[in-house]
Structure formats: C-alpha cells, structure tokens
Amino acid sequence: QVQLVESGGGVVQPGRSLRLSCAASGFTFSNYAIHWVRQAPGKGLEWVTIISYDGNIKYYADSVKGRFTISRDNSKNTLYVQMNGLRTEDTAVYYCARDVAGGAYDIWGQGTMVTVSS
C-alpha cells in the first residue's frame, strides 16, 4: 500500500548530528515533492523543509536553515534529512509527508521522535 516510513530518531546531545530517513512504497516516489514536518511534544505542527520531485530544489524554514539538509535518492525511494548543530528546541516528532498540491500533504509517515537533551 501507499506509505512512508520514517526511521533514525533517537536521543542526542545538543550540538550533535542525526540523520533521519523516510522510505516510500506503493507509489512513484520520483513524481512527488516531499516535506519534513515536525511536532514538538504537546505542540502544533511546524513545516521544516521541502525537496522537489527531482531533488534539485530545496527550501527550509528559518528555524533550521543552515543546520538541516534535505536530500533524496529516487533509485532507493528514500528521503533524508541531515540535522546538524541540534538544539533542545529541535526536540519533536518528525514526519515526512507527500505533497499532492501546493503544500497539501496527503500521505504521512508514522513519525520518528528526536530528543535533544544533555
């Protein structure tokens, strides 16, 4: 079935790095832009970053610009986000989500928890 599955979350100290992955199946991954969206514990949703269907265009929220890098490998149907210089305020569940139209996310992963703590 059509799905996205995130992995790579965990507990990390401030200033360290982490790479999240998002594996797609059940659809033609290379046809869609994909976003990362995060949700801090007990808080609302926050858009993080987007990558175009071919990986050539990438944009970031100001809160992560210069620290996070999104990428994709269409041959492996997998999306990544490299998170460097992590801060306590980056603690959240990270979701990958498929863009079906102008920032409408029709398929979401189950989320992976990232905890930044000393």
Place this chain on the structure above:
Amino acid sequence: HSALTQPPSASGSPGQSVTISCTGTSSDVGGYNYVSWYQQHPGKAPKLMIYEVTKRPSGVPDRFSGSKSGNTASLTVSGLQAEDEADYYCSSYAGSNNYVFGTGTQVSVL
C-alpha cells in the same frame, strides 16, 4: 512566518455543526488558494481532510467542507460524530517557498 491563528477549542453535540476559523494575512491565506486542513487524533499522524481551500480527498466524508473569505479560511464539520473529536490544523502556502500551519483547534463532541 507567524503561525496562522485558530481558536484553541471548539465543541458541539452529536449531529450539530462546528466551524473552525484559520486567520492569516494577505501573504499566506489571503494570497493563495493553497489552504489545507488536517485532522489529528492523539498519538497519530495528521490526516488530510481538505486541500486547495474546498477540495476533499477521496474517502473524506462530505460532512467536512472548507471555505475562504479574505485572509480567513474555515473548516465546517456538519453532523458531528464521536470520531470527529480530534485536533484540527490548517495550513497555507506562504509565498517565497514557505509553508505555515495554524495553531491548532481541539474539537470536542459533547
């Protein structure tokens, strides 16, 4: 970009209707017809309920409808059912390749 403004809570009895507002600016909600609405149950991923202001994805009941006037978008849930109790978030394209979510509304079915 500041988050879009939603009321923290809304409620209604079964069978009634509830409308949730989502207020932005002319740079986001008012400037584009790319407003979406999501339903999120506790511990679950969000689910797309409305996109491009008024469109319903396949499988979403027609009890859910969306609209927009100026800088404010709205989601109406008609014929409230127990399973509609959840958090609801709006989102909008905000120009310059940015996207913004609303603050979220907790809907209770009394």
